[in-house]
Amino acid sequence: MPSSSAASKRPTPRYEPMQRKSCYVLGVMLLALGLAACKHDPGIIKYPSPMSNLKQAPHDTTQEDKQAAAQTHTQLAAAYMGQDHLKEAEAALNKALGFDSKYIPAHTMLAILYWRINRLQDADKEFRTAVSLDPSNGDTNNNYGKFLCEQGNRPEAMKHFQRALADPFYKTPAVANANAGTCLMKVRDYAGAAPYLHKALEIQPDYGQALLAMAQLDLDQNKAFEARGYMQRFESAGQATPESLLLGYQIATRLGDRDSATNYSNRLQDQFPNSSQAQSLNGPNHD
Numbered sequence: 001m002p003s004s005s006a007a008s009k010r011p012t013p014r015y016e017p018m019q020r021k022s023c024y025v026l027g028v029m030l031l032a033l034g035l036a037a038c039k040h041d042p043g044i045i046k047y048p049s050p051m052s053n054l055k056q057a058p059h060d061t062t063q064e065d066k067q068a069a070a071q072t073h074t075q076l077a078a079a080y081m082g083q084d085h086l087k088e089a090e091a092a093l094n095k096a097l098g099f100d101s102k103y104i105p106a107h108t109m110l111a112i113l114y115w116r117i118n119r120l121q122d123a124d125k126e127f128r129t130a131v132s133l134d135p136s137n138g139d140t141n142n143n144y145g146k147f148l149c150e151q152g153n154r155p156e157a158m159k160h161f162q163r164a165l166a167d168p169f170y171k172t173p174a175v176a177n178a179n180a181g182t183c184l185m186k187v188r189d190y191a192g193a194a195p196y197l198h199k200a201l202e203i204q205p206d207y208g209q210a211l212l213a214m215a216q217l218d219l220d221q222n223k224a225f226e227a228r229g230y231m232q233r234f235e236s237a238g239q240a241t242p243e244s245l246l247l248g249y250q251i252a253t254r255l256g257d258r259d260s261a262t263n264y265s266n267r268l269q270d271q272f273p274n275s276s277q278a279q280s281l282n283g284p285n286h287d
Helices: 049-053 063-082 086-099 104-116 120-133 138-150 154-166 173-185 190-203 208-220 224-237 242-255 258-271 276-281
Strands: none
Touching: 063 086, 063 104, 086 104, 104 120, 104 138, 120 138, 138 154, 138 173, 154 173, 173 190, 173 208, 190 208, 208 224, 208 242, 224 242, 242 258, 242 276, 258 276
């Protein structure tokens, strides 16, 4: 166990129990990633009571203690990942799996970590392990579906999104619906994408990922006025991103609204000057 002085330097994780929902939501994400990065304030890890007498070696603990240790080390890894301390996060996750090799959140978070550092084969292996341990788990299937879609394997991705949505205990179906719709948009299957995105917004009307996706879908189908409506809903619900500002610029340009287009362009350049979206406006071929 770490000393109290060492523990006081560690970040304090804040999130729901990790058996069903990780601190990382894709898809935002991301990773939106059902697994998106969380930021934590510095503080002291609050170990559960079974941890008080834990030794470092897994074989010195009871099964109940092993599970508590796996959860605690996964919580610690989430805090490390939220602060971009990835080596420390990997070490904590490996320690978690040393205590409980079947602890799904640890496998899932390790997959996200490997995805983040472009160790894609390792990420796929960890995702597959997590899914195999609970094939009907909505969070796990959504996470793996998001990963598969990003790797271009959209048929398999859609299977996992559908499994996620079939889980009656899945708490964030808007996320899987939005991820499924966004995945289909990558291959311009707008007819297939729209029902998923509409369902996401039926469940959560202010869900930013779905609002932006619908704005993009309408713009791609030459429905710029409808696209502006979704953009306005997004702007009233959340903070601007490089993606949203570029999309707002493109919608305004399509509508011939020069003042709004200039406003979006200026905001993008001022707020996110180093983003690829801002750089695209400096090129010769932007809309």
